Amino acid sequence: MKVLQVRFAGGDIGPWRIDRLEAVLGDPLPPAPRLAVLDGPEGSPPIGATWILHGVTSSERYVNRAERAALTARQQGLGRAEATCAPLIPIRKSEAWWELTQDERREIFEERSRHIATGLEYLPAVARRLHHSHDLGQPFDFLTWFEFAPDHARVFEELVARLRRTAEWTYVEREVDIRLVRAPGG
């Protein structure tokens, strides 16, 4: 549960090739050929970065003990050799979301939208790490990084399509969908 600072830098350098970068809702991000993921505290940004998104891994806001046990039992870490596909999906939620109280957000997030339960169905194929940006004065509230093998590309599309149809997603006011492939050359 240590806070890990992470920067995602779109530009000319990085081990990930950006195959697609599109705005699902609201303003897009500028196009870039490569992406670098920088773990750790501040430092010089990579040369040629056209945008940098900051986030922190942090304490879980909605998961309860039983859900965490179910997630922990099934999930696998990032960096599996076969997991060469990585979507990065930055989203910002509306003021209306942040005006809700904790119990109301949990109700929408899980009891109505089944966000945790749905993600669980795609474990261990789709690994995931959530980065919080809301408190950092960033243009997005959350940066979610996913990793999976090319064989699981279809099931990942199903996962994002299901989440985008939920009650929770009606509070999303900006969403960018960035699809990356680990590939030499960056």
Place this chain on the structure above:
Amino acid sequence: MKVLQVRFAGGDIGPWRIDRLEAVLGDPLPPAPRLAVLDGPEGSPPIGATWILHGVTSSERYVNRAERAALTARQQGLGRAEATCAPLIPIRKSEAWWELTQDERREIFEERSRHIATGLEYLPAVARRLHHSHDLGQPFDFLTWFEFAPDHARVFEELVARLRRTAEWTYVEREVDIRLVRAPGG
């Protein structure tokens, strides 16, 4: 619920005179004669600042709808002319706290420790603003700013004494107690 960035700068300058600055638990902060509170995004720190603590007002993590209604009905804002006393209490909680799930933290915070209900008893006399620092890579997790008139100094001591005896406080591993008075000269 907008995120407001706030910096508390201890040094030679500021409208608040530091009358007391003591470590309750863990490392202290260096002594300083004055404190300045800077709202808004980054900028040059005040000349002569010996320490600066960053925090952000953010979404509420534990309050439910009924509790928020009770708080909103009774609380008053910062900056009342008569509220010339202002404690600033930075705390850091242990890894064990952050390893708990949201429902477990809420259980300790309110069902066992009555943090919200206790604070409510001291409204409107003691105004309060919570700043989150955990996700900012700061030395403290929370910076709580209180304001009250000198007449309420005794009831404030009772409030902090009650909170420090709770189950929640067993997770506090660093706490500094800074007592300020609004006074000319800074």
